[in-house]
Structure formats: C-alpha cells, structure tokens
Amino acid sequence: MPDPKPPIALRAADCPPRRRPSVYPPGVFARHAAALAGREKRPLGEHFGLTRFGVNLTRLAPGAISALRHAHARQDEFIYVLAGTPTLVTDAGETLLEPGMCAGFAAGSGDAHQLINRSAADVLYLEVGDRTPGDRVTYPDDDLAAEITDAGWRFTRADGTAY
Amino acid sequence: MPDPKPPIALRAADCPPRRRPSVYPPGVFARHAAALAGREKRPLGEHFGLTRFGVNLTRLAPGAISALRHAHARQDEFIYVLAGTPTLVTDAGETLLEPGMCAGFAAGSGDAHQLINRSAADVLYLEVGDRTPGDRVTYPDDDLAAEITDAGWRFTRADGTAY
Numbered sequence: 001m002p003d004p005k006p007p008i009a010l011r012a013a014d015c016p017p018r019r020r021p022s023v024y025p026p027g028v029f030a031r032h033a034a035a036l037a038g039r040e041k042r043p044l045g046e047h048f049g050l051t052r053f054g055v056n057l058t059r060l061a062p063g064a065i066s067a068l069r070h071a072h073a074r075q076d077e078f079i080y081v082l083a084g085t086p087t088l089v090t091d092a093g094e095t096l097l098e099p100g101m102c103a104g105f106a107a108g109s110g111d112a113h114q115l116i117n118r119s120a121a122d123v124l125y126l127e128v129g130d131r132t133p134g135d136r137v138t139y140p141d142d143d144l145a146a147e148i149t150d151a152g153w154r155f156t157r158a159d160g161t162a163y
Numbered sequence: 164m165p166d167p168k169p170p171i172a173l174r175a176a177d178c179p180p181r182r183r184p185s186v187y188p189p190g191v192f193a194r195h196a197a198a199l200a201g202r203e204k205r206p207l208g209e210h211f212g213l214t215r216f217g218v219n220l221t222r223l224a225p226g227a228i229s230a231l232r233h234a235h236a237r238q239d240e241f242i243y244v245l246a247g248t249p250t251l252v253t254d255a256g257e258t259l260l261e262p263g264m265c266a267g268f269a270a271g272s273g274d275a276h277q278l279i280n281r282s283a284a285d286v287l288y289l290e291v292g293d294r295t296p297g298d299r300v301t302y303p304d305d306d307l308a309a310e311i312t313d314a315g316w317r318f319t320r321a322d323g324t325a326y
Contacts, residue, residue, distance in 0.1 A: 006267070006272075008253060008255055009251055009258055009260055009264050009265065010264065010265055011263055012243065012263055012264065013263060044241070044243075044267070045239070045241055045267050048241070048268070048269055049267070049269035050239040050241060050269055051239065051269070051270075052238065052239040052270065052293035053215070053216050053239060053241070053291065053293050055241050055243075055265075055267075055291065075215065076213040076214065076216060078207070078208055078211070078213060078216075078218050080218075080289060082245075090171060092171055095171045095172055097172055100175055100176055101172050101173065101174055102172065102173055102175045102207050103171065103172040103211065104169070104207070104208050104210070104211025104213045104218075106169070106211055106212035106213055106214070107215065109169075109212070126243060126289065128216065128218065128291055130215035130216050130293060132215055
C-alpha cells in the first residue's frame with residue numbers, strides 16, 4: 001500500500017520482503033516447497049504508490065526457483081540480473097545468465113519461463129510485471145492454471161477443474 | 164521492434180542506444196542540448212516484444228540530465244540505480260542516490276522529477292515506464308507540456324498553445 005506521503009527514494013535491499021511465501025495451491029506448493037523457500041521477493045514499486053506495474057528485488061538462494069515455469073496471457077514480464085548466475089529455463093531449454101543480462105517474456109507468447117539458481121551463490125535480480133486485467137497463466141510442467149479475479153489469483157488444474 | 168524470433172536473453176550494455184537524441188521541440192532542446200547530449204538510453208524490453216511497459220538502461224555522463232523535470236498524468240515511472248550517484252530532483256528538492264537505491268513516480272502525483280549527474284563519474288540506471296494511453300506530461304521548470312497521440316508525443320507551450 002502506498003504511504004500517505006511516499007518516500008522520495010529507498011534502498012531496495014531495505015524494503016521488507018513479502019510475507020506470504022506463495023499463492024500456489026497447498027498441494028502444488030508442497031511439491032516445490034524447498035525450492036520456493038529459498039525465494040525472497042521485496043516489492044519496491046508499491047512504496048511509491050505505483051499501480052501500473054510491479055517491481056520486485058528478488059533473491060534466490062542456491063537451489064531456489066523464481067516460480068513454477070509459467071507463461072502469461074496478457075501481462076509482460078522483464079528481468080535484469082544484478083548478481084549471481086541464474087539459469088533461465090524456457091521452451092528452448094536452459095540459458096545461463098550473469099549480472100548485466102536481461103530477458104523479457106511477452107504476453108501471449110506461450111513460451112513458459114522460470115529462473116533456477118543452480119549455483120552455490122545467491123542470485124539477485126529485478127523483476128517487472130505489468131497489471132493488465134484479465135490475465136491468465138499456464139504452467140506446462142505442472143497440472144496448474146491460474147486466472148486473475150477481483151479477489152486475486154484463482155488456481156485450477158490445467159483442464160480448468162478445481163483443486 | 165520485436166525480432167521475428169526474440170532472443171532468449173541479452174547483455175543490456177550490448178543493446179543499441181536509441182538514435183533519436185530527444186523528442187523535445189527544437190527551441191526547448193537547444194536550451195538543454197549540452198545536458199541532454201550526455202544521456203544515452205538503451206531500450207531493452209522491445210527486443211523481447213514487450214509492449215505493456217518499456218525498460219531502458221540509461222547512462223548519464225557527468226553533467227547530463229535524464230530529462231527535463233516532468234510529471235506524468237497517467238503513466239507510472241520507476242528507476243533503479245546500478246552505478247554512480249545521480250541527484251534526484253523533485254518538488255521536495257534534491258536527493259543524492261547511490262547504487263541499489265530506487266525511486267518511483269506515480270501517475271497523477273503532480274510531483275515532477277529529474278535525475279542530474281552532478282558527479283565526475285558516469286551514472287547508470289534502469290528506468291521503467293508503462294504505456295497507459297492518454298498520458299499527458301507537465302514540465303514545471305519549462306514552458307512546455309506534452310500529450311501522447313497516435314502519431315507520438317505532441318508538445319505545446321504550458322498553456323496549450325503551439326510552439
């Protein structure tokens with residue numbers, strides 16, 4: 001939530017991490033719990049009252065993943081690596097990234113993506129995603145789909161049936 | 164423009180700088196030409212086909228400015244400092260930033276902002292801005308206003324009359 005009077009600037013690393021570790025259904029979360037436990041997201045944009053897009057400073061401990069591999073129907077995503085060497089997984093396979101590298105995931109491309117930290121050191125990156133309404137997310141490696149609703153993300157099995 | 168087949172990832176510093184130095188009217192540009200000449204923007208998101216928001220890797224040489232001080236009516240902006248010590252100018256005055264610091268400029272706040280590199284070393288930062296239609300920009304320190312049209316930005320004097 002924006003402060004009544006937003007700050008002029010912030011040290012990103014001082015912004016509090018998101019408390020909720022994941023919005024995945026419990027059964028799905030349980031299968032990836034160890035990899036998701038090493039993921040720490042610090043939302044940055046909301047401190048300034050930004051609503052059009054979100055920006056997170058995200059840290060992946062060794063072994064951690066950014067998310068389940070997924071593709072957005074309507075929202076663009078972008079990442080910029082600040083430290084460490086994450087492995088980007090897409091339909092094309094694995095690509096090792098390093099600081100100063102960036103990648104973008106266009107809405108509707110159908111190509112699902114995920115970052116995995118296969119290294120022994122922390123990975124730190126910025127991630128940007130917009131807030132276009134009516135987004136849907138597909139997860140080709142899991143029996144999972146999601147759509148955004150007024151109440152937040154609603155998850156189903158890939159075929160649309162309830163968990 | 165997106166490639167027919169977008170790259171998986173890019174080194175941001177290898178992306179080509181934007182050729183057009185500025186869209187300001189010639190008379191306004193001339194008054195700030197020296198400070199704008201030291202600004203180099205490398206668009207990143209478009210290489211991946213992103214359309215919902217833009218991301219630039221921007222370098223400010225000593226003495227350079229990010230833009231004329233301005234405020235957006237409908238588009239959010241966000242910056243993250245990668246290197247150097249830019250000075251952020253807002254209605255509240257000047258704030259010295261350093262690497263790892265970020266700032267956001269919410270649509271419609273009315274608080275105009277600008278980065279100035281008052282140091283002797285280059286400044287490098289990421290800037291994100293969304294593409295919400297119908298944006299208008301005000302420039303409190305210059306006799307200038309702008310609105311986005313289908314043909315691009317249309318600049319007028321602050322009172323709306325033509326240059």
